[in-house]
Amino acid sequence: MRSIDKLFENSARALARRTSRRSLLAALGQVLTGAALIPLLPVDRSARAAEPVASPANAHAKLKPATDDPKSCDYWKYCAVDGFLCSCCGGSSNSCPPGTTPSPITWIGTCHNPADARDYIVSYNDCCGKVSCGNCECNRNEREKPMYRPSRNNDLNWCMANADSNYHCSVSVILGVAEL
Amino acid sequence: MGISMKTMIVQAALLSLAAGAPVFAATPAAPPLTAEHLTVTAMPPDNPHRIYVLDEAFFNEIDSRVHLFDGDTYARLGQIDSGFTPGFNLSPDGKSTVVATTYFSRGSRGTRTDLVEFTDNQTLKTTHEIVLPSKRAMTLPSYFNLGFSADSHFLYVSYITPAASFGVLDPAKYSVIDEIDTAGCVLVIPSGANRVSSICESGSLLTVTLDAQGHEASRAFSEVFFDPDKDPIFAQGVPMTNGYAFLSFLGQVHEVDFSGAQPAFHKPWPLVAAADKGHWRPGGYQVGAIHRRLNRLYVPMHQGGEGTHKDGGTEIWVFDMATHERVARWPLAPHKLPTVLALQVSQDDAPLLFAATDTSDIAVFDALTGQLRHVEKKLGQTAWLILNH
Secondary structure, three states: OHHHHHHHHHHHHHHHHHOOHHHHHHHHHHHHHOHHHOOOOOHHHHOOOOOOOOOOOOOOOOOOOOOOOOOOOOOHHHOOOEEEEHHHOOOEOOEOOOOOEEOOOOEEEEEEEOOOOEEEEEEEOEEEOOOOOOOOEEEOOOOOOOOOOHHHOOOOOOOOOOOOOOEEEEOOEEEEEOOO | OOOOHHHHHHHHHHHHHHHHHHHHHHOOOOOOOOOOOOOOOOOOOOOOOEEEEEEOOHHHHHHEEEEEEEOOOOOEEEEEEEEEEEEEEEOOOOOEEEEEEEEEOOEOOOOEEEEEEEEEOOOOOEEEEEEEOOOEOOOOOOOOOEEEOOOOOOEEEEEEOOOEEEEEEEOOOOEEEEEEEOOOOEEEEEEOOOEEEEEOOOOOEEEEEEOOOOOEEEEEEOOOOOOOOOOOEOOOOEEEOOEEEEEEOOOEEEEEEOOOOOOEEOOOEEOOOHHHEOOEEEOOOEOOEEEOOOOEEEEEEEEOOOOOOOOOEOEEEEEEOOOOOEEEEEEOHHHOOOOEEEEEEOOOOOOEEEEEEOOOOEEEEEOOOOOEEEEEOOOOOOEEEEEEO
């Protein structure tokens, strides 16, 4: 339990550095209650950005550049995804594919939406219980940290605590605006 | 069942005749091929140019494997299966491979079993296993997922649930001795006969010292030796004499001496000149290799900004660890090689540098000159870690 306390303390500290108290509490509350699975905004319709947030140089991310396409690795919400996009696996950017189970624990990123020029806190839940989807591999690591900062790390299998911890794909769920 | 022995013999003879007919037609004087005996190939003797390449099999991740490859003959020697998101390491004497992995009872689903498997590197038979609590760290492979004490009496396995701890195992009795909480610090960095260090979010190391039975005797946190916000280190180390070199995202080298009771930190030094800082960076999944006698550090380097720390190298830079000077710069484009994600170097006097590319090819270089000797195509689908003895 000491480690769990430490983890959440550290996660909270890390978030607090980047967010206001209000948005921090809102974000943490959603993560802890599982409400993180319900997006706050009509994400896909609101994203009408014209330019890529960043162009991933990694050869793994050989997807067409289109920031308004949730099946593209360049979609703005995917700024710290390392895995397979659930949008290409029967789900969507915020919905797990049929027959899989969302991970209740996640890593968190802050992505910039060029459409409204806001930064958003994004929860990257994994979808679990089937073997890796294998479609639309996406490897972006903006502000991603190594695993000694687990709440910001995308190398861990976040299905680890699921009853069936097999990793299938990853979603990106908006938690709120990052009020810097 | 319904065919008589006589019929079978006649059919076999006819088949043999049919198969052999063209041969007789081409070379009527040549004797027929002799009957073959089915055998199992024996592993060749170990040599310093044998490498163990972990294919994470990311596209069907329950099916990872370790490929054994010979850098002299370019032969694929065999395979050790390694399950789902494994850690793997070699025993200090190089005779065994240990794999920490997870299996599901129905293949891709069902009851989860975490375990460590021991494989004899001369037979490639899995000889023993130790079943673990379902806590094993499922993450990228590195030297620090599991590892032996220097005297091989203990084997340590990193746990993340996401609460962090590690298991102490007895590799002689094939049993779990204890689980030790690490206060949020992660991974296992063995040193000496009874010490395990873990990397902490604050930028320090936690070192737990064990008693003779493998239980915690004491613990201490080190000073903070890197800034996890401004310039985090990769959560992996490059083995060097008496310790590990930890590279940072911006290219600082933090050499840590683990030979004493507590880790000792050398003054960090840069891979990148001040003018190039933040533009050229180390990156990939295994971001360096050191030839310990030559004191040479090899690093895959690329041009990129924040968030490119997993991008492979477009060049391999070579440094003298004593002077901190860059002594060579080997671009990969002239060889038409894609970016390099993992590096390893043999420790002998005619060293080879092994580079796993983004397309899972293994390039073999002369580690003294940078001359490309061979490219082994597609050693698996996602080769992310290369170990050797």
